[in-house]
Amino acid sequence: xxxxxxxxxxxxxxxxxxxxxxxxxxxxxxxxxxxxxxxxxxxxxxxxxxxxxxxxxxxxxxxxxxxxxxxxxxxxxxxxxxxxxxxxxxxxxxxxxxxxxxxxxxxxxxxxxxxxxxxxxxxxxxxxxxxxxxxxxxxxxxxxxxxxxxxxxxxxxxxxxxxxxxxxxxxxxxxxxxxxxxxxxxxxxxxxxxxxxxxxxxxxxxxxxxxxxxxxxxxxxxxxxxxxxxxxxxxxxxxxxxxxxxxxxxxxxxxxxxxxxxxxxxxxxx
Numbered sequence: 001x002x003x004x005x006x007x008x009x010x011x012x013x014x015x016x017x018x019x020x021x022x023x024x025x026x027x028x029x030x031x032x033x034x035x036x037x038x039x040x041x042x043x044x045x046x047x048x049x050x051x052x053x054x055x056x057x058x059x060x061x062x063x064x065x066x067x068x069x070x071x072x073x074x075x076x077x078x079x080x081x082x083x084x085x086x087x088x089x090x091x092x093x094x095x096x097x098x099x100x101x102x103x104x105x106x107x108x109x110x111x112x113x114x115x116x117x118x119x120x121x122x123x124x125x126x127x128x129x130x131x132x133x134x135x136x137x138x139x140x141x142x143x144x145x146x147x148x149x150x151x152x153x154x155x156x157x158x159x160x161x162x163x164x165x166x167x168x169x170x171x172x173x174x175x176x177x178x179x180x181x182x183x184x185x186x187x188x189x190x191x192x193x194x195x196x197x198x199x200x201x202x203x204x205x206x207x208x209x210x211x212x213x214x215x216x217x218x219x220x221x222x223x224x225x226x227x228x229x230x231x232x233x234x235x236x237x238x239x240x241x242x243x244x245x246x247x248x249x250x251x252x253x254x255x256x257x258x259x260x261x262x263x264x265x266x267x268x269x270x
Contacts, residue, residue, distance in 0.1 A: 009193050016196035017185065019203045023175060024182030032175045033234055036168055036213065040230040043217035068163050068212055072111035075170040078202045079177055080104055085198060086180060087258060090189040096257045103240075103251040107173045110236050115162035118229075126157020161229035163216055168233030171209045176241050178202055180255040187259060 022028060067074060080101055087097040128148035145155040181199055185191055213230075220226050245253045 012193055012196050012200065016181075016191075016199050019200065020178075020182040020185055023203065024179045028175065029179055033172060033237070036171060036210075036230065037234065039210065039213050040164060040168070040217050040226050043214050044223050044226075046218060064163075064212075067208060068167065068216070071166045071170045071209065072108050074205060075111070075174060076104055076108045078198070078205055079174060082181075082195075082198050082202050083177060083254075085195050086184050086189075089195070090184070090187070090258060093257070099251050100254070100256070103245065103254075104173075104177075106240065106251070107169070110240070111166050111169055114165060114232065114236065118160040118162055118165070122155075122157035122159050124157070126155045128153050129156050159222070159225055160232065161216070161220065161222070161225040164213065164220075164226045164229035165233040167209050167213050167216070168230045169236055171206060171213070172234065172237040173241070174202060174206045174209070176237075177254050178206065180258070183255060183259055 083100045083104060084097055087100050088094065091097075123145050126145065148155045178199065217226055241253065244250050
């Protein structure tokens, strides 16, 4: 049993090192948003190869219900554990950890709040319609979504996919936060099996998000809905992680306050 535990810990260590190097590489940090854009925009070209009987062709499949609809919650839950460990262990400063957790709270608020703006846009641009074989019959008296749906009709407006928005924003945020781990390891900070396991869980969730983005782009009926949703998620990530978080009046970027610069002198660290 002890030998098995040793092999398992060694395997976790090797896998976490490889994932940390990948997520912390220059290519991933500079081009991951382009990779997601390619997934959403180019995957629909492969619709001819998709299987209509696949589990992903059903919008109510297990992964959509358990992960896509709750992607904001899963991301905050796993990332908060990782961020708390990598900030509190080397620095011993609870306030700094709280500052980094604030960044995750902002991301979760965006992830939950922006889809309500999508719904508001659909309400403002929509109209109540009843599909008929020769065409559509408009009901001008029903001017809001609730009244329209109560009568059994359909409300049709400009719809932006909240799924691709949430998955894109969560994926980009996770990639930014997890990229810190390679610097953490290079500094020689304590990285026990529990921390490495939490990191691997986050990396696995990130990989799952990429797979779900491919499936949504492949089986979703509207191309523009997915592209606009992904573009909005990328915009929110860029404004926060590449813009606001690099300013003074912000929670700071990932890794802020964790890696003091080395100096030559009687003290090793500033």
